[in-house]
Amino acid sequence: MIRRVPAQRQSPDRKTVLFGKTICRLVAVAPWAWPLIASSVGRFFDRAADGWDERTDAGSAEHLATLASGLDALGLKPERVLDLGCGTGAGTLFLSREFPQASIRGVDLSDSMIEKARAKIGLDPEGRVSFRTGDASKLPFGDDSFDLVTQVNMPVFFRQITRVLRPGGGLILASSLGDRTPFSTPEKLVRRRLGSLGFDPIHSGSAGDGTWIAARLKETR
Numbered sequence: 001m002i003r004r005v006p007a008q009r010q011s012p013d014r015k016t017v018l019f020g021k022t023i024c025r026l027v028a029v030a031p032w033a034w035p036l037i038a039s040s041v042g043r044f045f046d047r048a049a050d051g052w053d054e055r056t057d058a059g060s061a062e063h064l065a066t067l068a069s070g071l072d073a074l075g076l077k078p079e080r081v082l083d084l085g086c087g088t089g090a091g092t093l094f095l096s097r098e099f100p101q102a103s104i105r106g107v108d109l110s111d112s113m114i115e116k117a118r119a120k121i122g123l124d125p126e127g128r129v130s131f132r133t134g135d136a137s138k139l140p141f142g143d144d145s146f147d148l149v150t151q152v153n154m155p156v157f158f159r160q161i162t163r164v165l166r167p168g169g170g171l172i173l174a175s176s177l178g179d180r181t182p183f184s185t186p187e188k189l190v191r192r193r194l195g196s197l198g199f200d201p202i203h204s205g206s207a208g209d210g211t212w213i214a215a216r217l218k219e220t221r
């Protein structure tokens, strides 16, 4: 079930938008610089975890609309799904409901976000859904581990995504406030990088206030 949209969603302030966009651009064009800022970004989100869902409407229909549209465009039935920068787990748990047979992993840099996400896991005797702290720049998974990688409002670590995604697998990059999303990367830059890494076709669209990009990794690299 997707939560109803509350009447008030706090818009990110200009400083946060500038901060997030600068980090996303840096990660996209100079990923080697990420270790210099990773711990500050982690601390920023540790501090932001309390009250995150209430402030950002994470888990609302509006917040998840982009992820849902990206899924429609790909039309996959994945068995292994990875949600990067899962935050408090709203997108990850949505994916677990969409794909009731799949195993779903949520990874986030922030321990505090992961703690909140874990608290939301209901009855799951088979351990189908799990959350762990981790850095998307050095993912603790083997090559070709996933059929689908998703992320909502998160910098893109292109090489790691390409490594853990199996050939033919799908990727969804969602920005729940479109161009106003603080942690978002310009579509032109994303398309260029995905094209050079062997993703084809690349789709994009909008849903609610947000935008999404969805792509398939070619069967042969």
Ligand SMILES: C[S@@+](CC[C@H](N)C(=O)[O-])C[C@H]1O[C@@H](n2cnc3c(N)ncnc32)[C@H](O)[C@@H]1O
Residues within 6 Å of the ligand: 041, 042, 045, 046, 056, 058, 084, 085, 086, 087, 088, 089, 090, 091, 107, 108, 109, 110, 113, 134, 135, 136, 137, 151, 152, 153, 154, 155, 183
């Ligand atoms: C803007 S929040 C979005 C959270 C969640 N996806 C949502 O939409 O509510 C970005 C999240 O990405 C996480 N993050 C940032 N850089 C990361 C990295 N390198 N690896 C894993 N998580 C990261 C942050 O800790 C934060 O929880």
